[in-house]
Amino acid sequence: GAVVSQHPSRVICKSGTSVKIECRSLDFQATTMFWYRQFPKQSLMLMATSNEGSKATYEQGVEKDKFLINHASLTLSTLTVTSAHPEDSSFYICSARDKGWGNGYTFGSGTRLTVV
Amino acid sequence: AQSVTQLDSQVPVFEEAPVELRCNYSSSVSVYLFWYVQYPNQGLQLLLKYLSGSTLVKGINGFEAEFNKSQTSFHLRKPSVHISDTAEYFCAVSALNTGFQKLVFGTGTRLLVSP
Numbered sequence A: 001g002a003v004v005s006q007h008p009s010r011v012i013c014k015s016g017t018s019v020k021i022e023c024r025s026l027d028f029q030a031t032t033m034f035w036y037r038q039f040p041k042q043s044l045m046l047m048a049t050s051n052e053g054s055k056a057t058y059e060q061g062v063e064k065d066k067f068l069i070n071h072a073s074l075t076l077s078t079l080t081v082t083s084a085h086p087e088d089s090s091f092y093i094c095s096a097r098d099k100g101w102g103n104g105y106t107f108g109s110g111t112r113l114t115v116v
Numbered sequence B: 001a002q003s004v005t006q007l008d009s010q011v012p013v014f015e016e017a018p019v020e021l022r023c024n025y026s027s028s029v030s031v032y033l034f035w036y037v038q039y040p041n042q043g044l045q046l047l048l049k050y051l052s053g054s055t056l057v058k059g060i061n062g063f064e065a066e067f068n069k070s071q072t073s074f075h076l077r078k079p080s081v082h083i084s085d086t087a088e089y090f091c092a093v094s095a096l097n098t099g100f101q102k103l104v105f106g107t108g109t110r111l112l113v114s115p
Helices: none
Strands: A003-009 A011-013 A020-026 A032-038 A044-051 A067-073 A078-082 A090-097 A105-109 A111-115 B002-005 B010-014 B019-021 B025-028 B030-038 B044-050 B056-058 B064-068 B074-079 B087-094 B109-114
Touching: A011 A020, A020 A032, A020 A090, A020 B056, A032 A067, A032 A078, A044 A067, A078 A090, A078 B010, A105 B044, B010 B025, B019 B064, B019 B109, B025 B044, B030 B064, B030 B074, B044 B056, B044 B064, B044 B074, B074 B087
Parallel strands: A011 A111, B010 B109
Antiparallel strands: A003 A020, A020 A078, A032 A044, A032 A090, A067 A078, A090 A105, A090 A111, B002 B025, B019 B074, B030 B044, B030 B087, B056 B064, B064 B074, B087 B109
16 A cells, blocks of 8 residues: 655754755655644644645645755655754644545655654 | 544454444545455555446455445445454545545544454
């Protein structure tokens, strides 16, 4: 079945630094990928929709300059948290949809970001 | 806009007992419906989905759900749960007016299975 690989699974960074999270579709091409943020014991909130070869579409309230999304190929999307602060600490999850709806959305395993 | 309501934040149940996790949605247009399971510090795994056709949908791990359009519900059921079913369960909807692109999630229900 469709597999989405997300790295790293955990990262700890210092306040003010930037962190890049990668999301790869391993056995299918994904023209669209999605980035979510999940706070402890809460649901997933869509941050942005990443479109291959074009600019990402951000949800209302999400800072474009803080959360940089790049979707340079049909199998890779990256989320860069710039100038990270402790309040950016969260669980970030990506997802992608294989063509057609046979498999629905496939989610990555998530990245636990801790900013100290 | 669409919304999903999962009324039960936590459902405790004994092993081998049946369970139902409730999900209601709100939408003025056609929807696709999904149930996902999340284990600690992991991504989401698709349990089952309703796109069209038969309203009773069977998924993995013995779960099933029934789409009820008149009650705008998509409750998840399992006749006999195992300890390993302990996890967070999310109901989600995508709608025609977003090209079925965006998933809107409920707040989740934690299923706690005890011996």
